Amino acid sequence: MKSQNSDTPIPPPRDPELAFSTKTSAVHLPLALTPDKDPPGADSLGLTSDEITQFREQGYVIKRGLINPNLFKPFLDLWWLQPPAQAAKLDPGKPQTWVSPGRHWPKENRYSLAANWMGDSPWPGLDVERVGANQGERIGRLPHKLTRDIGNDVWRWHGIGHDPAFVRVTSAHPNVLYMIEALLGGPIKLPCRNRGLYAVFPRLPDDPATKLGPHMDQSLTEMQVVTYLEDVEPRSGGFTIFPSSPQRLYPTSQQAYNWVAGETSEAAMDRIKTEVQPIEFCGKAGDVIFCHGWVVHSAGIHEGERIRKAVVQDFNRSRKRGHMRWTAAGKHGAERINCGMDGVFRMPMDSDDDPADGMREVTNQWIMDSNEFVLSRRPVYADIFEEWNLGERSVTGDVIAEPPWWQKYDLPMLPTGSVPRGGGGVPAVPLENIASYEGDGIWRVKSRANDWMN
Numbered sequence: 001m002k003s004q005n006s007d008t009p010i011p012p013p014r015d016p017e018l019a020f021s022t023k024t025s026a027v028h029l030p031l032a033l034t035p036d037k038d039p040p041g042a043d044s045l046g047l048t049s050d051e052i053t054q055f056r057e058q059g060y061v062i063k064r065g066l067i068n069p070n071l072f073k074p075f076l077d078l079w080w081l082q083p084p085a086q087a088a089k090l091d092p093g094k095p096q097t098w099v100s101p102g103r104h105w106p107k108e109n110r111y112s113l114a115a116n117w118m119g120d121s122p123w124p125g126l127d128v129e130r131v132g133a134n135q136g137e138r139i140g141r142l143p144h145k146l147t148r149d150i151g152n153d154v155w156r157w158h159g160i161g162h163d164p165a166f167v168r169v170t171s172a173h174p175n176v177l178y179m180i181e182a183l184l185g186g187p188i189k190l191p192c193r194n195r196g197l198y199a200v201f202p203r204l205p206d207d208p209a210t211k212l213g214p215h216m217d218q219s220l221t222e223m224q225v226v227t228y229l230e231d232v233e234p235r236s237g238g239f240t241i242f243p244s245s246p247q248r249l250y251p252t253s254q255q256a257y258n259w260v261a262g263e264t265s266e267a268a269m270d271r272i273k274t275e276v277q278p279i280e281f282c283g284k285a286g287d288v289i290f291c292h293g294w295v296v297h298s299a300g301i302h303e304g305e306r307i308r309k310a311v312v313q314d315f316n317r318s319r320k321r322g323h324m325r326w327t328a329a330g331k332h333g334a335e336r337i338n339c340g341m342d343g344v345f346r347m348p349m350d351s352d353d354d355p356a357d358g359m360r361e362v363t364n365q366w367i368m369d370s371n372e373f374v375l376s377r378r379p380v381y382a383d384i385f386e387e388w389n390l391g392e393r394s395v396t397g398d399v400i401a402e403p404p405w406w407q408k409y410d411l412p413m414l415p416t417g418s419v420p421r422g423g424g425g426v427p428a429v430p431l432e433n434i435a436s437y438e439g440d441g442i443w444r445v446k447s448r449a450n451d452w453m454n
C-alpha cells in the first residue's frame, strides 16, 4: 500500500519554542465576553445547535460552572507556598502585596529541580560552563517560569501541570473530557499533563499599559482549553482570542494535523490581526473555554487589582505519532539545531561543532501533553471539521490512556527525591542517548512513538 506520506515533503525543522506570528499589531481592543453574551446552553453539559454553529464559525465555546471550584482549593493553597510567592512575600489577605511581584524575583531561578541535567548535574545557570552546550545557552522550561512582560508580571507554574491530582480536577475532569469528545470526537488521548497554572499579576500605576501579543502556538494541539481557578472580571487578564482565526489559518497550512505555515499563512495572520474583533474570556472559577487548537490568542489586558489564575491545556485525539520536537543546543559557539519531522538532526559540516559529537544537550518543550508530531503528513481537508464530532455522535467515554511521551522515551518528568510537589520537569539529555550517528552530520532518532500500540 502506498504510504500517505510518500509524496508529502518534510518541512524544514523549527524551534519547538517558537510561536507563529507577524509584526503587525492588533488593531482592535478585546470585547469582554461575559455570560450574557453566551449562546443558550452554556450552563449545561453537551452542545446546543447554537453552540455548534458558534464553534463551526468562530472556533470556540464556553461552558460555565463546568468544574466545582472547591476542587481547586488544595492547589490554590499550595500556590501561595511556592518559591515565587515566598520570594515576593505574597500574602493572600493583603492585595497590596500582589502588585508587580517581579521586582522581588531572582534574575534566574532553579527552584524545585532535581540534579538530573545530562543525567546527574544541577540545571545550569547562565555563568556555568557546560559539557554539552555553549555557556549561557537556554535551558528550556522551568517548573516556575517567571517573566516581566509588557505591563504585567507573569508566573507560569508549569511544575504543577504534571501533578496527577491537579490533572484530575482540570484536564482529566469527567465534564472536560465529555466536552472534548462532544467537540473533537473520540478516541481522545487521556491528558497526562497540562501547561500548568498561569498567574498574571496586577501592575503598578506607572508600569506601561498591557498590549495584546496575538500569536498561534504551532504546537501539537487539536484543542486549546483554558480553565479559570478564580473569577476574572473584564480587563483583568482574561484569556483573549481572535474568533474565526482557526478557520482562516487552517486552509493555509501545508498539513492537516501538524501546523506547517504555507505561502499565504502570514497574510492570513495579518488579516486576523487587523480585521477580527478579539474577545476576552470573563467568568467565574470553574468556567472553561474550549477552542480549536490553532486559535490566535494573546495574554489578556490586565488593568485590574486581582491575580488572574488560569490553567492552560491541550487536547488531542489518540493517533499514530511521529517524532518528538527535539532541539540540540549549540556548542563551541555554533548554532542550535532542531530535529526534523523525520527524526533527523542535520548537523552542518562546516561549523565549529564536531558533527559527530554526541555530547550535546538535547531538550524539548516539556510543558506539553502531546509533544510528538502526528505521523500522517496529509494535506488539509476541504472542511476544517472533517473529522470532528461537533455534537453529531453521542459521547461514550471514548478515551484512551496512552503512555505519556516522557515514559515512552524514559525521560524524568515527575518530582523525585527531595524535589517538592509542584517541581520537576524534563532536563537535557545527551544527543547520543536518543539518536545514532550515521556520518555526514546525520543523527537519526529511534522512534518509540507507537510501540505501546503493539
Ligand SMILES: [Fe+2]
Residues within 6 Å of the ligand: 019, 215, 216, 217, 297
Ligand atoms: Fe500562546
